[in-house]
Amino acid sequence: MNIGIVCYPTFGGSGVVATELGKALARQNHKVHFISYQQPARLDFFSENLFYHEVMISKYPLFDFPPYETALTSKLVDVVQFEKLDLLHVHYAIPHASAAVLAKQILRQKGINIPVITTLHGTDITLVGKDKTFEPVVTYSINESDIVTTVSQSLKEETYEHFAITKDIAVVPNFIDFERFAKKKKDHFRKAISPFDEPIIAHTSNFRKVKRVEDVMHIFGKILETRPAKLLMIGDGPERANAEQLSRELNTCDHVRFLGKQEAIEEILSVCDLFLLTSENESFGLAALEAMACEVPVISTNAGGIPEVNIQGVTGFLRNVGDVEGMAEDALKLLNDPAMLKQFKHNALKQARNFDIINILPQYIDLYNQALESIQI
Ligand code: GMT
Numbered sequence: 001m002n003i004g005i006v007c008y009p010t011f012g013g014s015g016v017v018a019t020e021l022g023k024a025l026a027r028q029n030h031k032v033h034f035i036s037y038q039q040p041a042r043l044d045f046f047s048e049n050l051f052y053h054e055v056m057i058s059k060y061p062l063f064d065f066p067p068y069e070t071a072l073t074s075k076l077v078d079v080v081q082f083e084k085l086d087l088l089h090v091h092y093a094i095p096h097a098s099a100a101v102l103a104k105q106i107l108r109q110k111g112i113n114i115p116v117i118t119t120l121h122g123t124d125i126t127l128v129g130k131d132k133t134f135e136p137v138v139t140y141s142i143n144e145s146d147i148v149t150t151v152s153q154s155l156k157e158e159t160y161e162h163f164a165i166t167k168d169i170a171v172v173p174n175f176i177d178f179e180r181f182a183k184k185k186k187d188h189f190r191k192a193i194s195p196f197d198e199p200i201i202a203h204t205s206n207f208r209k210v211k212r213v214e215d216v217m218h219i220f221g222k223i224l225e226t227r228p229a230k231l232l233m234i235g236d237g238p239e240r241a242n243a244e245q246l247s248r249e250l251n252t253c254d255h256v257r258f259l260g261k262q263e264a265i266e267e268i269l270s271v272c273d274l275f276l277l278t279s280e281n282e283s284f285g286l287a288a289l290e291a292m293a294c295e296v297p298v299i300s301t302n303a304g305g306i307p308e309v310n311i312q313g314v315t316g317f318l319r320n321v322g323d324v325e326g327m328a329e330d331a332l333k334l335l336n337d338p339a340m341l342k343q344f345k346h347n348a349l350k351q352a353r354n355f356d357i358i359n360i361l362p363q364y365i366d367l368y369n370q371a372l373e374s375i376q377i
Contacts, residue, residue, distance in 0.1 A: 001025075001030045001031070001086045001087065001368060001372075002030070002031045002033070002083065002084060002085050002086045003022070003025060003030055003031065003032050003033065003085065003086065003087055003088075003089060003368070004033045004035055004076070004079060004080065004083075004085045004087070004088040004089065005018050005021070005022045005032060005033065005034050005035070005088075005089050005090075005091070006018075006034075006035045006036065006072070006076070006088065006089070006090040006091065006096045006099070006100060007019065007034065007036055007040060007090075007091040007092065007096070008036065008091070008092060009036045009037065009038040009039060009040040009041060010041060010206075011041045011206075011235070011261050012204075012205070012206055012235065012286070012287070013121065013122075013206070013286065014091045014092045014119075014121035014122075014124075015040055015041065015091070016041070016042060016286065017091065017119075017121070017151070017174050017175075017286065018034075018040070018089075018091040018119075019034070019040040019041070019042045019043050020042065020175070020177055020357070021089075021175075021361070021364065022034060022043075022050065023042070023043075023047075023050070023177075024177065024357050024361050025361070025364075025365075026047050026049035026050045027049075028361070029049060030049065031049050031051070031083075032049060032050055032051070033051040033052075033053060033079060033083055033085060034050070034051065034052045034053070035053045035055065035072070035075055035076060035079055036052075036054070036055065037054065037055045037057075037068065037072075038054070039052055039054075040052075051083070053075060053079050055068070055071050055072050055075045056071065057071045058071070068095065069095035069098065069099050072095065072096070072099040073099040073100075073102045073103045073106070076088065076099060076100060076103035077103050077106050077107060080103065080107055080112065080114050081107070081110070081112065085114065086114075086115075086368075086372060087114060087115045087116070087117060087368055087371055087372065088100045088103070088104075088114055088115070088116050088117070089117040089119065089364075089368070090116065090117070090118050090119070090145075091119045091121060092119075092120075092121050092124045093118065093120055093124035093125065093138045093141060093142065094124055094128060094134055094137070094138060096118075097116070097118040097138070097141035097142065097145060098137050098138075098140070098141040100116045100118070100141075100145070101116060101140070101141045101144040101145065104116050104144075113375045114375075115146040115147070115371035115372060115374065115375050116144075116145045116146050116147075116371075117145065117146065117147040117148075117149070117367060117368065117371055118141065118142060118145035118147070118148050118149070119148075119149045119150070119151070119172070120142070120148065120149070120150045120151070120155060120159060120169075120283075121151055121155075121283060121284075122151070122155060122281070122282065122283030122284065122304070122305075123210070123281075123283075124138070125138075125150075125155060125158055125159050125162065125163070125283070126155075126158060126281050126283065126304070127210065127281070130162050135163070138163065139163045139164055139165070142159070142163065142165055142167060143165060143166050143167055145167070146371045146374055146375070147170065147367050147370060147371045148165075148167050148168070148169045148170070149169065149170045149171065149172045149364075149367065150169055150170075150171055150172075150283070151171075151172065151173055151174050151283055151284040151305065152171065152173060152283055152284045152304065152305025152308050153171050153305070153308060154283065154304045154305040154307075154308065155171075155283040155284070155304065155305055156169045156171050158283075158304070170363075170367060172360060172363045172364060172367070173284065173308070173355055173360060174284045174286045174289060174355065174360075175355050175356065175357040175359075175360035175361070176289055176290065176293045176352055176355050176356060176357060177357045178293065178353075178356055178357075180266055181266045181269075181290055181293035181294060181352075182266070182293065182294065183269075183270045183294045183295045183349075184266065184267055184270040184294075185270075186267055186270050186271050189267070189268075189271050190271035193230055193232065193257070193271065194230045194271075196228065198228040198229050198230050198255075199229050199230070199273040199274065199335050200229070200230045200231075200232060200271055200272045200273055200274075201220060201223070201229055201230065201231045201232070201272065201273065201274045201275070201276060201331070202231075202232045202234060202268065202269060202272040202274070202275050202276070202291065202296065203216045203231070203232070203233055203234065203235075203275070203276045203277070203278075204234040204235050204265060204269075204275075204287040204290070204291070205234075205235050205237070205277075205279075205287060206235055206236070206237040207235055207236060207237025207238060207239040207240045207243065208237050208238060208239065209238070209239060209280075210279055210280050210281055210282075211237075211239070211278065211279050211280075212278040212279060212280055212301075212321070212322070213233070213239050213240075213242075213243045213278070214239070214242065214243065214246055215278035215322065215324050215327070216231075216233070216243070216276050216278050217243055217246045217247055217250060217252070217256075218246075218250070218324045218328075219276060219278070219299070219324055219327050219328045219331060220250075220252055220255075220256065220276075221250040221252050222324065222325070222328035223328055223331055223332060223335070224252055224255060226332055227332070227335065227336065228255075229255065229335065230255050230256075230257070231252070231255060231256045231257070232256075232257050232259055232268060232272065233256060233257065233258045233259065234259045234260075234261075234262050234265060234268060235260070235261060235262075236260050236261050240258065243258075244258060265290060266290070266293075266294055269290065269291050269294035269296055270294050272291070272294070272296045273296065273297075273335065273341065273345075274296065274297060274298075274299060274331060274334060274335065275287075275288060275291035275292075275296045275297070275298045275299070275300075275316075276298075276299050276300070276327070276331070277298060277299075277300040277301065277306065277310075278300070278301055278321075278327065279300075279301055279303055279304075279306070279321075280301070280303060280321050281303050281304050282301070282303050282304045282305060282306050283304050283305050284304075284305045284306075284308070284309065285300065285304075285305065285306045285309050285310070288300060288306065288309050288310055289309050289352055289355055291348070292309070292310075292315060292348035292349065292351060292352040293349065293352040295345040295346070295348055295349045296345065296348060297315055297316040297334060297341070297344035297345060297347070297348045298310040298315060298316035298348070299316055299317055299319075299327050299330050299331045299334075300316060300317075300318050300319075300327075301318065301319060301320065301321045301322075301323075301327075302318040302319065302320060302321075303321055306318065309351075309355075310351075311347075311351055314344070314347045314351070315344060315347045315348045315351045316330075316334075316344065316348070317330035317333075317334075
């Protein structure tokens with residue numbers, strides 16, 4: 001197949017899922033064309049089956065707000081025609097689904113019928129999508145897509161609850177590539193972070209409000225009151241400065257390292273013992289799955305789709321959003337019981353294997369075939 005993938009080029013979240021999906025499709029000899037405003041973060045190598053088309057926006061002085069959606073739509077029309085794409089798979093509703101639906105309508109006038117597969121990732125529904133500013137366009141774009149998928153059952157239910165959706169939604173969970181995400185031997189790195197073999201706790205995110213990174217800092221503060229430990233904060237975003245300040249106020253700085261954005265997250269996760277995910281909302285929690293693939297159990301909230309990934313009492317523990325005391329208590333329960341921690345590490349890997357890309361990729365390919373069949377009828 002000749003597949004167009006539209007995504008955000010950023011580290012983490014929907015951009016990573018889209019890029020990893022495209023790479024896996026390319027390995028199976030499909031041609032994959034990425035269309036975005038910047039080279040996707042994990043697309044930094046050459047493959048004969050991978051292509052990148054950059055969306056350029058005119059800087060005309062009239063445009064206080066550069067019309068990205070219009071530029072993207074035009075680019076899609078151009079790439080579909082010139083590269084003879086079979087389908088468009090767009091990740092994140094705004095503005096990717098709406099641009100693809102408009103491109104589809106323009107192409108129909110040119111005698112080209114291109115199916116659009118839209119994957120909803122979370123905040124496009126749970127935060128921004130519900131906003132009145134976007135809601136009518138999001139609803140229309142979902143209903144006009146040929147196939148719609150969500151990354152969890154929870155996100156599917158939330159989409160039906162908040163939007164007037166007339167289409168079936170297929171759940172295709174996020175996935176992990178075990179060729180990359182597997183525990184690696186990094187003893188020297190572990191020793192550098194934790195010289196006295198203190199347990200290492202990690203948090204990865206884009207440090208947006210929804211992640212509640214202040215809860216991570218408080219939980220870690222409570223752990224330190226009871227026993228030694230180290231905390232690695234991976235990623236960057238608007239709440240990082242507040243988290244650093246809080247670490248000073250809680251007097252935990254000597255045991256916390258803010259690592260910023262990291263390429264080789266799997267190497268860092270490989271030396272960790274516990275992962276904290278305190279999000280207020282999380283449609284899936286890919287960061288938790290990546291940790292689990294590296295044999296790291298998860299202390300998390302029970303928001304959104306997280307319980308579909310992190311299993312209570314098996315791969316970690318879950319508490320209500322904001323229950324800092326409870327999450328600290330659970331973390332200590334695991335850290336203070338080496339046998340239980342070892343069992344949970346084993347369970348985490350086992351559960352992560354259910355999301356192996358080898359099992360998830362065929363689900364997307366089936367949906368692509370369905371979309372192609374539907375336009376031939
Ligand atoms: O987590 C974020 O803020 C980024 C966001 C995105 O769209 O890039 O992530 C969402 O998509 C990920 C991939 O499907 C999911 O694993 C995340 O749970 C989801 N984030 C939220 O729902 C907050």
